Amino acid sequence: MAKPPRLYTDTPLAPGAGVDATDEQAHYLLHVMRLTAGSQVLLFNGRDGEWRASVTIPAKRRVHFELAAQTRAQQAEPDLWLAFAPIKRVEVLAEKASELGVSALLPVFTRHTDVTRVNIARLTANAVEAAEQCERLTVPRVHDAVSFDAFLAAWPPSRILYVLDETGGGVPIAHALAACEPGAPCGLIAGPEGGFAQSELDALRQLPFARFVGLGPRILRAETAVLAAVACWQALVGDWSKRDPTA
Amino acid sequence: MAKPPRLYTDTPLAPGAGVDATDEQAHYLLHVMRLTAGSQVLLFNGRDGEWRASVTIPAKRRVHFELAAQTRAQQAEPDLWLAFAPIKRVEVLAEKASELGVSALLPVFTRHTDVTRVNIARLTANAVEAAEQCERLTVPRVHDAVSFDAFLAAWPPSRILYVLDETGGGVPIAHALAACEPGAPCGLIAGPEGGFAQSELDALRQLPFARFVGLGPRILRAETAVLAAVACWQALVGDWSKRDPTA
Structure with a gap:
């Protein structure tokens, strides 16, 4: 199975949170990666670690992510x-x-x-x-x-x-x-x-x-x-x- | 002053030796670098160090190098x-x-x-x-x-x-x-x-x-x-x- 797409967002990531994809992300996911509702992605924002999320498609050309679980905790990186x-x-x-x-x-x-x-x-x-x-x-x-x-x-x-x-x-x-x-x-x-x-x-x-x-x-x-x-x-x-x- | 062009050749390099430019080198030197007779180049062959040489143009589209002096001795390089x-x-x-x-x-x-x-x-x-x-x-x-x-x-x-x-x-x-x-x-x-x-x-x-x-x-x-x-x-x-x- 291919790895899920991994995307950066500036929205806070927390249990039960939802995140709206940007227009560019929605285009990439729907038309390049051809994801459908229920597909998995990974999200990170530089502060809250990495999260697995499910795709929903609330309207044509719009993508929303429902957070499922944290996959990696945030940690210090080289400076x-x-x-x-x-x-x-x-x-x-x-x-x-x-x-x-x-x-x-x-x-x-x-x-x-x-x-x-x-x-x-x-x-x-x-x-x-x-x-x-x-x-x-x-x-x-x-x-x-x-x-x-x-x-x-x-x-x-x-x-x-x-x-x-x-x-x-x-x-x-x-x-x-x-x-x-x-x-x-x-x-x-x-x-x-x-x-x-x-x-x-x-x-x-x-x-x-x-x-x-x-x-x-x-x-x-x-x-x-x-x-x-x-x-x-x-x-x-x-x-x-x-x-x-x-x- | 710009650095002289530096060229690789497979011909032996020694005092008084002459080297013919390849067709590609002649084209590059005459039409890209616009060198003329008497211009200087540097030559190396992987065995005899680096040499300064003068350009002569014995015929249209042909370039010959007259070796002048060694500028660097050959030395061991990382393997x-x-x-x-x-x-x-x-x-x-x-x-x-x-x-x-x-x-x-x-x-x-x-x-x-x-x-x-x-x-x-x-x-x-x-x-x-x-x-x-x-x-x-x-x-x-x-x-x-x-x-x-x-x-x-x-x-x-x-x-x-x-x-x-x-x-x-x-x-x-x-x-x-x-x-x-x-x-x-x-x-x-x-x-x-x-x-x-x-x-x-x-x-x-x-x-x-x-x-x-x-x-x-x-x-x-x-x-x-x-x-x-x-x-x-x-x-x-x-x-x-x-x-x-x-x-």
């Missing part, structure tokens, strides 16, 4: 904020970073960023879809795009910020992460295809919470570097070092 | 073979794995592999292009696609094979890799979107050189899992733990 200069393939980046378990996506316009606009609604949709697919219990929060200076000014000083330094001056990433307490809230910032400007690297070096890290001798594309660094963080600091809690 | 069930986006996988520094690409048809043909020439072209871009001194060797049984029969028993176990039964990847001698020749095998068949997992478990590893509680797409695992291997066993040798 890694990913700040990145928007690149051309930013949607792939948002999707894969969500799949790899980042807790927030922060687009930052750096000096060498070629992309001038970021569609936050689209990035959020990519993040939601990835969270639904990969069985997360949360969706990463997608922040509005800000300038590099505004980003630095707003960073919480208690949160370590790993800087992906493509100039070769960083500490090997495994060494840097070995010094991090498991589960500590962290952040990662990556520049655009053209790299950080020297003034940006200089500004980052002034910050007591910044740690410059390197990803070896080869020149990685911006997107590859980001995903590689997130994977290393999950393996060494995040929840990959524990066994599957559902196993 | 990680990547075996993978061909997936729909196999070209992206080949490109990014090459960028991340795998030494060989081995397509393996597993029971749940949906893709039935692999274009080895295309995968090789993806690997060459990634190697040119990322400044590797080698191109990963692309093997012919084989059946799962043929793959297992041909595996050298002295080479550890990390199995990406999406069923949740593997050792956390950072723990498994911490037990590996830095720089040891290794391999990695990943299943298709549908995972390995139980019989395949059973066969792998029989092998003294196989190590089952896990990538945390979220369900990763086949391609994301492969790239994440390669990144962790480079960070913990491969050459990311050293500083940039050219720095």
